[in-house]
Amino acid sequence: MTVTAPKGFNAAGVAAGLKSSGDPDVALVLNTGPDDVAAAVFTTNRFPAAPVIWSRQVLAGQRCRAVVLNSGGANACTGPEGFADTHTTAEHVAEELGLGAIDVAVASTGLIGMRLPMDLLTAGVTAAAQALSEDGGAEAARAIMTTDSVPKTTIQQRGGPDAGWSIGGMAKGAGMLAPSLATMLVVLTTDATADPDVLQRALQTATAASFERVDSDGCLSTNDTVIVLANGASGVTPTEEQLTEALAAAATDLAMQLLADAEGSTKDIAITVRNAATVDDALTAGRACARNNLLKTALFGNDPNWGRVLAAIGTTDAAFEADQVDVTINGVTVCRGGSIGDPREGVDLTGRAITIDVDLKAGIEEATIWTNDLSIAYVHENSAYST
Amino acid sequence: MTVTAPKGFNAAGVAAGLKSSGDPDVALVLNTGPDDVAAAVFTTNRFPAAPVIWSRQVLAGQRCRAVVLNSGGANACTGPEGFADTHTTAEHVAEELGLGAIDVAVASTGLIGMRLPMDLLTAGVTAAAQALSEDGGAEAARAIMTTDSVPKTTIQQRGGPDAGWSIGGMAKGAGMLAPSLATMLVVLTTDATADPDVLQRALQTATAASFERVDSDGCLSTNDTVIVLANGASGVTPTEEQLTEALAAAATDLAMQLLADAEGSTKDIAITVRNAATVDDALTAGRACARNNLLKTALFGNDPNWGRVLAAIGTTDAAFEADQVDVTINGVTVCRGGSIGDPREGVDLTGRAITIDVDLKAGIEEATIWTNDLSIAYVHENSAYST
Known part of the structure; x- marks a missing residue:
C-alpha cells in the first residue's frame, strides 16, 4: 500500500520531536528512478507557506527526486527566515541522499506563524534517510498526520500481467480547496513512464474532479500541496487517458478518506x-x-x-x-x-x-x-x- | 422606548399561539399620521419570502400605514399559497384598522418551508388591533423575538425643545446581510416630516453602514426587512443630513444589540x-x-x-x-x-x-x-x- 507500492520508491516516517505527542512527524519519499518526472498542484492562497514557495521552484523543472514532509509546524507566515529553514531542510535531504537541493520538494503542516525547531527537524531528516525502505510507505503516511485519526493511503493497479503499472498515494487533511484544518498534503507515486506535460495535465484533471470538490469547511490553507512522482520503473507508458483515469481514481479514493475523517464530522x-x-x-x-x-x-x-x-x-x-x-x-x-x-x-x-x-x-x-x-x-x- | 416613542404611533404585541412556548408572536405597528411616508430595505436572497414579495409592492408606493409582524413561521418557500396567506393577513389588518390592504406591510420570521396557521394568526391580528396603544412598543418588540434572549429597541431624540423630533425602533435577529438565524426584522418610526425619496436614501445609507456590516455567520435570510415609517407628527422637517445621521445612529444601536445577542456567541x-x-x-x-x-x-x-x-x-x-x-x-x-x-x-x-x-x-x-x-x-x- 501507499507510496511504496509502485516499483522504485522508498519511504520512511520517523519521530523527530516536532509533535509534543512523540508521534512520527517527519516523512521522506525517495524516487530511485530511472525517471524523475514530477508534477504538482499547490494552494492558491496568497500567503503561500515557505515550503510551497520552495517546492514551486523545484517543480518548475518538472523533475523531483525526493519529497520531505513534516507535521508539527506549517512554516507559513514566517518570512525570509522561514524560507531559509525550508531551503536548509531541502539541502540537508540532498546531502543525505546524494542529490541536489533542487531535486527535493518540501511540504509542511501544522500551526501557522511559528518557526520550525530546525535542530530537531534536521536530526529527523537524517534518521528518515537512514530508515528509507521499500516497506516505509505506511510509516510515512503516519508521519504526516495532524488531527487525522487514521492514515489515508491508496493503491491503483492497471495493465495486464505483462504490462502492469501502478499508482500509490498518501494524504492528510480534508480537501484541496477547502481543508478542514491546516492543510491537505498528498504524495502520489507511479512506476509508469510519463511525459512531464502529460503528467501535469493528468494531475490537474484528477485534482479538479476530486480534491477540489471536497469543501469541508470552506477554508483554504496556506500549505496545500499535491505532488506526483513518476519513475517509469514498470517500463509501461500508459496513454494520457489511462494515466488520467488512474490518477483520478487514486485522488478520489484519498479525497473520500479525507472527507470521512474530517475533524469532528458526523456526516x-x-x-x-x-x-x-x-x-x-x-x-x-x-x-x-x-x-x-x-x-x-x-x-x-x-x-x-x-x-x-x-x-x-x-x-x-x-x-x-x-x-x-x-x-x-x-x-x-x-x-x-x-x-x-x-x-x-x-x-x-x-x-x-x-x-x-x-x-x-x-x-x-x-x-x-x-x-x-x-x-x-x-x-x-x-x-x-x-x- | 421602541417604536411608540415618537409621536403618532401605536403598537401591540400579543400571543396568538404560533409559538409553542405561548410567548407573544404577533406584533402590530400603526402610524396614526398625519403623513404616511415610508421606506424599506429588503433581503437580496433570490428566494424572498411571501411577506417580502408583498411588502415590496406596498413600499413601491413609498407609503405605509401599518406593519404586522409575526414570529413562529417565516412563510418562506411556501409558493402561491404562502403568498395568499400574506395577502389575507394584510387584508385582515386593513379591515380591523379601516385601511386598504396596500397600506399594510407584512414581515415574518421563523422556520422556512411551513405554512402559517392562518386561523391562529388572524385571531392574533384581531387581538393585536384591539390592544394597540401608545405604550405598546415594548410588547411589540417582545413579539418579534425568535431565538433572541432580549428584545432590541432604540430611541434617538434630536432637535431643541421647540423643534424636537425622534426616531424609535425595534429589531430581532443578527444582521441584515448575514443574520445569525432565520431573519433580521427591523421597524423604525419617526415623527419627523420627510420626503419619500430623502427617507429612502437616508435609510439605505444608514443600513449600509450598520446592519449590512454585521456578518454574524455569513448566511443571508429569505425574510430580512428594515422598514421606516415617517408621520411628520412633530412638525419638524430635518435636513437629509440630520435624518441620515439619526437613522444611522438608531440602526447602529440596534445592530450592536443584535451582535451582542447573536445565537450562542461568546465574543x-x-x-x-x-x-x-x-x-x-x-x-x-x-x-x-x-x-x-x-x-x-x-x-x-x-x-x-x-x-x-x-x-x-x-x-x-x-x-x-x-x-x-x-x-x-x-x-x-x-x-x-x-x-x-x-x-x-x-x-x-x-x-x-x-x-x-x-x-x-x-x-x-x-x-x-x-x-x-x-x-x-x-x-x-x-x-x-x-x-
Missing part, C-alpha cells in the same frame, strides 16, 4: 446540483450549500431543513427560477418548485451518508461537491488547536 | 481593515475573516491565531503584498509584514470584545465588519432549531 454530505446551465453554476450552488453554517448545523442535528438549502443557493448568481427548484434529501423530494414538497418526516438522516440533490431546471450540466456537517466536535477541536 | 468581534486600496477591498477582506470558521472557532477558544487571519484574507482579491500585511489583535501586533510579530502570549482574549486590525498598506481606505465567534452553543442552537 459525509454529497451535494449534487443537476440541470444547471453550466458546470460553474452547479459548482457555485453546491459550494454555497457546503459553506452554509446553518445548513451544516441542521444536518448535524439530523434535521432535513431544506429551506436552508434554498436560502444558500438564493445568495448565488447561478441561473434558475425560484419557483422551479426541487430539493431531494436522501431520496425524499422535500421541496418542489421552490415550495413545500413531500413531508420532511420521511427523511432518514441517522446514517453518516447524506445526499442532497438540487434540481435547478436551467440546463443539462451537473456537479457534486462533498462536505461535512458542522458539529460540536468541530468547534471543540478547532478552538483548542493551538492552545 | 463580539470588530474586524477593521485599514489602508486598503478601496472600501470594497476593506469590506472583502473583513468579510473573509468574518466568515472563516477556523478563525471564529479559534477566537471562541481565546486563541489569537493570526495565521488564520492571513489565510482568510489570502483567499481574496483585495490589493496587498503578502510581505506587507500587519495584524493587531486586541492591541498586540502579532503579525508584522506577513510574518511573526509580537508574542501571541501578550494577547488577552478573555473578555467579550475583540478587535482585529488588519493593515493592508495598499491605500487609505478602511472599513469595519462586526461578527461573532463560532461556539459550541451556536452549533447546538442551530442543530436543534426545527426539530
Whole structure:
C-alpha cells in the first residue's frame, strides 16, 4: 500500500520531536528512478507557506527526486527566515541522499506563524534517510498526520500481467480547496513512464474532479500541496487517458478518506446540483450549500431543513427560477418548485451518508461537491488547536 | 422606548399561539399620521419570502400605514399559497384598522418551508388591533423575538425643545446581510416630516453602514426587512443630513444589540481593515475573516491565531503584498509584514470584545465588519432549531 507500492520508491516516517505527542512527524519519499518526472498542484492562497514557495521552484523543472514532509509546524507566515529553514531542510535531504537541493520538494503542516525547531527537524531528516525502505510507505503516511485519526493511503493497479503499472498515494487533511484544518498534503507515486506535460495535465484533471470538490469547511490553507512522482520503473507508458483515469481514481479514493475523517464530522454530505446551465453554476450552488453554517448545523442535528438549502443557493448568481427548484434529501423530494414538497418526516438522516440533490431546471450540466456537517466536535477541536 | 416613542404611533404585541412556548408572536405597528411616508430595505436572497414579495409592492408606493409582524413561521418557500396567506393577513389588518390592504406591510420570521396557521394568526391580528396603544412598543418588540434572549429597541431624540423630533425602533435577529438565524426584522418610526425619496436614501445609507456590516455567520435570510415609517407628527422637517445621521445612529444601536445577542456567541468581534486600496477591498477582506470558521472557532477558544487571519484574507482579491500585511489583535501586533510579530502570549482574549486590525498598506481606505465567534452553543442552537 501507499507510496511504496509502485516499483522504485522508498519511504520512511520517523519521530523527530516536532509533535509534543512523540508521534512520527517527519516523512521522506525517495524516487530511485530511472525517471524523475514530477508534477504538482499547490494552494492558491496568497500567503503561500515557505515550503510551497520552495517546492514551486523545484517543480518548475518538472523533475523531483525526493519529497520531505513534516507535521508539527506549517512554516507559513514566517518570512525570509522561514524560507531559509525550508531551503536548509531541502539541502540537508540532498546531502543525505546524494542529490541536489533542487531535486527535493518540501511540504509542511501544522500551526501557522511559528518557526520550525530546525535542530530537531534536521536530526529527523537524517534518521528518515537512514530508515528509507521499500516497506516505509505506511510509516510515512503516519508521519504526516495532524488531527487525522487514521492514515489515508491508496493503491491503483492497471495493465495486464505483462504490462502492469501502478499508482500509490498518501494524504492528510480534508480537501484541496477547502481543508478542514491546516492543510491537505498528498504524495502520489507511479512506476509508469510519463511525459512531464502529460503528467501535469493528468494531475490537474484528477485534482479538479476530486480534491477540489471536497469543501469541508470552506477554508483554504496556506500549505496545500499535491505532488506526483513518476519513475517509469514498470517500463509501461500508459496513454494520457489511462494515466488520467488512474490518477483520478487514486485522488478520489484519498479525497473520500479525507472527507470521512474530517475533524469532528458526523456526516459525509454529497451535494449534487443537476440541470444547471453550466458546470460553474452547479459548482457555485453546491459550494454555497457546503459553506452554509446553518445548513451544516441542521444536518448535524439530523434535521432535513431544506429551506436552508434554498436560502444558500438564493445568495448565488447561478441561473434558475425560484419557483422551479426541487430539493431531494436522501431520496425524499422535500421541496418542489421552490415550495413545500413531500413531508420532511420521511427523511432518514441517522446514517453518516447524506445526499442532497438540487434540481435547478436551467440546463443539462451537473456537479457534486462533498462536505461535512458542522458539529460540536468541530468547534471543540478547532478552538483548542493551538492552545 | 421602541417604536411608540415618537409621536403618532401605536403598537401591540400579543400571543396568538404560533409559538409553542405561548410567548407573544404577533406584533402590530400603526402610524396614526398625519403623513404616511415610508421606506424599506429588503433581503437580496433570490428566494424572498411571501411577506417580502408583498411588502415590496406596498413600499413601491413609498407609503405605509401599518406593519404586522409575526414570529413562529417565516412563510418562506411556501409558493402561491404562502403568498395568499400574506395577502389575507394584510387584508385582515386593513379591515380591523379601516385601511386598504396596500397600506399594510407584512414581515415574518421563523422556520422556512411551513405554512402559517392562518386561523391562529388572524385571531392574533384581531387581538393585536384591539390592544394597540401608545405604550405598546415594548410588547411589540417582545413579539418579534425568535431565538433572541432580549428584545432590541432604540430611541434617538434630536432637535431643541421647540423643534424636537425622534426616531424609535425595534429589531430581532443578527444582521441584515448575514443574520445569525432565520431573519433580521427591523421597524423604525419617526415623527419627523420627510420626503419619500430623502427617507429612502437616508435609510439605505444608514443600513449600509450598520446592519449590512454585521456578518454574524455569513448566511443571508429569505425574510430580512428594515422598514421606516415617517408621520411628520412633530412638525419638524430635518435636513437629509440630520435624518441620515439619526437613522444611522438608531440602526447602529440596534445592530450592536443584535451582535451582542447573536445565537450562542461568546465574543463580539470588530474586524477593521485599514489602508486598503478601496472600501470594497476593506469590506472583502473583513468579510473573509468574518466568515472563516477556523478563525471564529479559534477566537471562541481565546486563541489569537493570526495565521488564520492571513489565510482568510489570502483567499481574496483585495490589493496587498503578502510581505506587507500587519495584524493587531486586541492591541498586540502579532503579525508584522506577513510574518511573526509580537508574542501571541501578550494577547488577552478573555473578555467579550475583540478587535482585529488588519493593515493592508495598499491605500487609505478602511472599513469595519462586526461578527461573532463560532461556539459550541451556536452549533447546538442551530442543530436543534426545527426539530
